[in-house]
Amino acid sequence: MVIERTLLASSLITIAVTIGIILVLSIEAVNFFSEVSIFEFLTDTEWTPLFTDKHFGILALLSGTLLTSFIAIAFAVPVGLSISIYLSEYAPKSFRRTIKPLLELLAAVPTVVYGFFALMVVTPFLQSIFPEISSFNSLSAGLVMGIMIIPYISSLSEDALHAVPDSLREAAYGMGSTKLQNSFRVMVPAASSGIVVSIILAISRAIGETMIVAIAAGQQPRFTFDPTVPVETITAYIVQVSLGDVQHGSLEYKTIFAAGITLFIFTFLLNTLSYRIRKKFQEKYE
């Protein structure tokens, strides 16, 4: 009886916390939008709430978030998918068993270490090739974030490929497919929903990632898609303001909730999408 109630209480706590977060975000965001018009928020290309000449264009932050995430995904998808196909269709079983947990370890490295790595190793390396790159830039942050999310893609995609029934492999090989044809013409299409889910989760993770971009991408809100210049992502801005000495309840303070709810809407939509696809995927194989 006691155990049952404890379990119930703990599950209620998580729900209560989630609702609480959404409530706080919404209330403060509504307060913010009573002072700044949504139109300005969505169309202005400058974000300068901490300056005298205040602009509240979320695009300046959103572009930083989208740019770093895009670089990360563009790097992680081909690498992660190749790893998953190799592990599932080519590698000997024993190799797969050893390497998979090691790869998952990549996701366990603290992100502050990644951020430091981006700033101290990757950026100087990039500068040695392209000297015009600034010390803070979205390319370096995006690439390192890509490394961080590789295991999300490789591991979940490998699970999806591994779950494809062996009878389909037999059918493919029985028809005279090479390993490559089996992988790309039969296995990847058959596991496509699982693979898409893994990519969406990785995007969601990249968009929400804070430490790497705060350290390596800079803190200059800028509406640009140039990967060589400093930018600021939504998450990095929230860190900057939260740590600063902005007065509680002021308009500057409320901006972090407006930024936060923008971020929340993005990740919420992505997670819902992946949940839907996963549900459809489960039905298909039952």
Next chain:
Amino acid sequence: MIKKKKKQESIIDSSLKRKYKLQARDVKVWYGDFMAIKGVSMDIKPNKVTAFIGPSGCGKSTFLRLFNRMNDYVDSFRMEGEINIDGEDIYDKSINVELLRKQVGMVFQKPNPFPKSIFENVAYGLKIQGIKDKKFLQERVEESLKQVGLWNEVENDLNKSALALSGGQQQRLCIARALAVEPSIILMDEPTSALDPISTAKIEDLIYKLKEKYTIVIVTHNMQQASRISDSTAFFYMGDLIEYDKTNKLFTNPEKEQTENYITGRFG
């Protein structure tokens, strides 16, 4: 994968090679330490249906899968002996396994269509050979579906998912998929064991028709099925080939006591 033996002289008389489609000589198979096939020799004539019968675990499926090298993917698989198709040693180093499998089609126990459209399933074997000619593909798909008697049922649904078909239709689709690349041999591993009696009857009729053009080897658990559709039958027991004869002879007047015990239902 298999350790390649050195190129050696064939142990089979070359005059026999012309007469038989498939030949196995002193074939032994191991899975790790377990010996699954204990030295089996067999000759199979073209355009006949040959049935493999025997209790579970007797090695009949393993033996069948030697003919298109499907055992190659089993980690601990090892074999000795010689297997010839049209007089050529298919375990020779120079053999291209993908090409071999285009010549030796296979139908499996459980219908296993790809999660693609009906059309894409049948066209798969041609497409992986790099054939892109739309008209040719359409003709081959139609012809193959007609051969298995599925054309009238799916004519208007070629772009629908193959997974929406019934089990019996799926199995006929899998046969059509194998036929589309025009193999000369079709291996069937208990193709009707997952099907209802009506679908089974359709497939049996189909096998009977197909032997005009193809050499068919079928593994079956069902002795009535073997006696209905096959010209020759091979009885396997514990990795040995006990008896191999004309189906009529084997079922009415078997030479070996073990065969008689099995077909009369005393064990197995």
